[in-house]
Each structure stands twice: as C-alpha cells, then as structure tokens.
Amino acid sequence: MRRRGRPRDPDMEARVYSVVVLVFAEKGWAGFTLDEVARRSGVGKASVYLRWRDKRELLLAAMRDRLEPFQGWTQTGDLREDLKAMARYVFGMYWGWAGLAIMRLWLDARTYPDLFADLRDFYLFGSVRTVEAMIAGAVERGELPEGTAPALVLGTMFGVATVQVSMAPPAPGEDVTARTERYVDNLVDMVLTGLRGGHPPR
C-alpha cells in the first residue's frame, strides 16, 4: 500500500539497484548502509526509505533484479562448446563486481542464514537447473555417461573461476580475456576427459 498514488520512477529504481549491488560487492552485509546507497545513487535518503522497508528488502530486490543466474543462457547442443561458454560466462562474472557481490552473498548467508537463505537458494537453484539441463542434454546425445554428477560440473565450472579470480585478481590494466581463454581450454579438456572416464563418448 505504501506506493499508492505515487507513480513509480523506474530510472530511480534502476539507479539505486546498480549502486546497491556495487556497495554490497565492496563491503558485504556488515558494511552495507542505506545512507551510502542514497549518497552514491544521488537519490534522496527520504525517497529510499519510503520506497524500501529496510536494507535487507532493498538488497534482495536489487540482487534478484540485476543478477539473475545464467540469464538468457541457451544450449548449443555441443557439450564442449556449452562447457566453454559456461566457463567464459562464469569467469566474466567473477572478474567483475557481479561475481564479487554473489561471493559476498555466499559468505554472508553463512553468517546470517535467516536473512539470506532465500536469496542464496535463488542463485543456487538457478545455477543447478542450468547445469542439470546441460548435462541431461549431453547424456541424451551420448556425449556423457548416464549418472554424471551435476555437482562436480557445477563445482569445477564455478570453482576454478572463483579461485583464479579471488587468489589472483586482475592486475591494473590487465586484459583478462587471454587468461580466461587459457583456463577455459584446459579446464574443459580436463573435465570432459575426466567425466568420460578416459573413454571417448559413443
């Protein structure tokens, strides 16, 4: 009922959401304040406090709106190409603030499970569904053995990117494309050979 009679300002909302994700990426939940969001988005504090009940409500809305998992993802029908595209997508996300925000969420959901379990599941299940669909397609086409575990594929695709980007973030001015491609090729070779148990697919 709080919005009755007041027209929504979609530009304001989008501006605030972008700043929310940035501030959360930089500081996590412990450093996230509506005041900083208002200041950096140029939206008056009063408007922010009128529109969103509290900082958790704002963070959840912004993350769901801005960082939908694998938005627009489609399978090509070739497992090697799909795995490479997925690895590139994940690397691309983690090089930037989007991946940083999602990593902050994983950690904050462990500290404050009551606050963030729903949002964590939104990303978890969104990612799991995408990986499961990719594996199911590959099993159907005979590219992977029956019973291939989605958890391992999920873990390696996200894990290698997380570790690479976290442990050795981009140097100032580094073009990360070349580094990404080097890992993507090696990673997909290893995963494909490993999942197929050393046997070529039928």
Next chain:
Amino acid sequence: MRRRGRPRDPDMEARVYSVVVLVFAEKGWAGFTLDEVARRSGVGKASVYLRWRDKRELLLAAMRDRLEPFQGWTQTGDLREDLKAMARYVFGMYWGWAGLAIMRLWLDARTYPDLFADLRDFYLFGSVRTVEAMIAGAVERGELPEGTAPALVLGTMFGVATVQVSMAPPAPGEDVTARTERYVDNLVDMVLTGLRGGHPPR
C-alpha cells in the same frame, strides 16, 4: 618500542587472535572492529590498543599466526592419496570458520588491495607451493604427464570445496564427513583421469 618493559602475555595474544579470526570470518573487513574483539575476547580495550597499532596490524598478525596454509602438510608419495588428503583438508577448512575467514580475505583484498595484498599473497603462494610440490613429485614418479598445470589442480581442489560449502552450507546437525567423502572420491577420480588425458600413467 611499545612493548619495552611489559612482559608479553602469550595467553592473551592467543585468545585475541582466535577471536579476531572469528569476527573477521563473520563480518569481513567492513564490520571488523577492535571494540568487538576486546569485548568477545574478554581482554581490556586499553590492552588491545596498546599491543596492536590498528585493526589491520592485528588482523594480519592473527591470520598469519592461526591459519598458516597447509601447515604440517606432507606428501605420501602416492598421487591419488595425496589428492584425496588435500581435498579433505580443503573441505575441512571450508566447513569451518577458518575457510570463511580466508574467503573473506579474498574478497576484501579485491576491495582494498593496498591493505591486503601481502596477506593474500601469503595464502596464495603458500598454497601454490604445496600444490606444485605435489605435482612435481607425481611427474617425477610418472604418475602425471610433464607440463601438468598446477593452476588447474589448485582450482579444482579449492574450487569444488568452496562452491560446495558456499552454495550448500552444512544443515544444522549435519555430519559433513559423508558429504565430503562423496565429493572427494568423485573429484579425485575426475581430476586424475582428466589430467592424465584418459591414459593410464606409465
């Protein structure tokens, strides 16, 4: 010079360090305060402020003291066993607050590189050295082909554990040992087969 004439109290230091790592694991840098450390460790604020110059100095000392990478790690001389032991070690760390603190460090080092680059490198190079020694031993024994990339092994060992624990943290009362073992077996099978390119080692 600040400590001249005052005997060190090693119990006090150890107590403070443990609390530091816990508070940092829960909140990250943006929520880390000397006041909370003093309160939760039961050490007077004045003593904390006398002993450590600022919160960064305290955090760095505590992390280096408490969470040395792969402390006491030794190779067995069998790659499959070493990989399993490493995967178990990494999972064990990430299930608890130690891994959470290190993950917080990766993210905070991206937000505040000037503050944390040294500490990040301490963990990065410590881990890389351990993985490189394991791979070098395995190549020497003919268990892995020459030129095997440490980055992939590091990425999968740490990455799969990070993703599993972050995305699906322990349920209340869950015994995580069974879950760990399931992943460790599948992961090591996949990595070994993948790194060997589907060929048995000589």
